[in-house]
Amino acid sequence: MTSLRNRLLLYLRRHERVKIGVLLAPTTFWVVAFTLLPILIVLYYSFLTSGLWGMVVHELTLDNYREIIDPLFFKLFLRSFLLAAVTVVLCLAAGYPLAYWIAFYGGRYKPFLVFLVILPFWSSYLVRLYAWMTILSDHGIINSGLQLIGLISEPIPLLHNEFAVVVGLTYTYLPMMTLPLYASLERLDRRLLDAAADLGAAPATQFARVTLPLTRGGIISGSVLVFVPAIGEFLVPDLLGGAKVMMIGKFITMKFVGLRDWPLGSAFSLLLMVLVLLVLVPYLRAGGSPKAFEEQL
């Protein structure tokens, strides 16, 4: 007598396609339920009409799409793009040495140091941003410190400008850059550096010709992981940018929350998604091609 379990296993073994289907089911469910479906809902909303008091009227229209061809939106997009790009560059500048140091000199403290990198995630994002507001304020530690040693007589405006936003974004997304960089540096075969030295490469040349190209995958994935959330970020510009700095994410939040115009907000969200994808396609191509993948191995 074969048990039900055995019969089932036998069936799966004989039917390769069913087996693949069963194995892929959880992932498929996840992607459909939590990625595809929400996007479809947003897409549907973007064709609806907004009613009074933030109500949504289930009446299909193209009005929202007429409205988003808005020069302000594209200006904001460009602004946000630049701020996100600066953030990526700063995260790279800070994250690469950090990841390099942990991977090469961390020794047995490596797991602990990596833990330190992700430690900020354990506390509330909001609290951390408020902390930055305190640090950057006119009476914050930086301004009072500089005043104390007599470098400045008046507080310099550190908060509620683009500088504050870039600081906040860089601080928030640094771990997203550091971790993939650490992974690729950790995987880098040290013997290749020995080989490069043996073939006449001084340390700087070793880095430029071996380390850097072989960690390209980490640089690309880190950059994407920082850029995508940074461009759509709304809390940082809201808290640290104040009224003066507008970013695309904050703009969309205002449509949803402030104006309670969900259909228009949905249309803007989709436009942002499309624009970000267009920007990232060449970048992802460079990092996601099979060749680049092989190089990482």
Place this chain on the structure above:
Amino acid sequence: MSATVEFRHVTKRFGDILALQDISLCLENGEFFSVIGPSGCGKTTLLKLIGGLLTPDAGEILIDGKVVNDIPSYRRSSNIVFQNYALFPHLNVFENVAFGLRLQMTGATASELRHKADKALGVVRLEDFGDRMPGQLSGGQQQRVAVARALVLRPKVIMLDEPLAALDRKLRKEMQAELRRIHQEVGITFVYVTHDHEVAMSMSDRLAVMDHGIIEQVGDPDTIYHRPQTRFVAEFMGASNIFEGEIAEQTDGARALRTASGLTIDVDIDPSSGKTMCLSLRPELIDVYTPDLGIPHQNQYQGEIVSRIFLGNAVEYVVRLETDDIILSRVPSRQLRQSAYKPGDRVTAGWNRDCCNELKH
């Protein structure tokens, strides 16, 4: 002949571990020199010291007559063929070979580079593989790229770290012959590090046997094989019989070694160190036979065959003598009768007295 590489009392420590202990060694220009020993004996450390990937704690290393202790790896005229080949995975074969060239010949034209790199690829017979990526090559091909990458720089010395370890048996034989050919073609000093004594013997002009950070013996393959100086060398070069005992003068003036178990072995040696002595005796020098064959040997002992291993061209016997000494003997298969004994058979083990080799300690 002048020395390409010279070690003068070189010591290297890793923490508390003494990796190399007062090593003095001279590598002649253009020779094929092997360093053999079990893993952890310090042979790779030796190689990294020549290459400059490590610096000695004491002593001097000279390349071409100049002390190179303080010269970093990237300014030394030595190149390593790494154990795992360490080819740059992001560069194709041509760029791998040209890597060092670009750094060495700053200002060289593209055609000069191409000419040199192609020539090196020609030496290892990979002319048409320049555009391939390392990941697309077989182990043997990768190995040859690694050799070409070192050769192309025309260093004073090329070091190979267990280069054949990752290859299958057939490929290993081929690469062995290939490396010999390349060595003869380019005339550069080769230092070959391996734990395989057979490969080392078949390829080298000279070899050094190492153990625990000490060079036990340096010499040509014949000497190392037939005249090991220490017990370690005798055992590392394939199993050997070792006897320890006291020298006794026989009535006829000849000398014999008397072991604690009661064995008396006639020897031909003037003991260099007092009355006690250690002998090594290679298995193929011991004959195993039955009395009816009438083989005359100066040393003959009765015993019983404990086990028999068929090796193809030879048969290996373990024989227990009446004194309970265990003896390993290898008899060529063409000795039809002698190679057909079975465990339990009563036999005589015999050898001539000039077969014994004196071990220094």
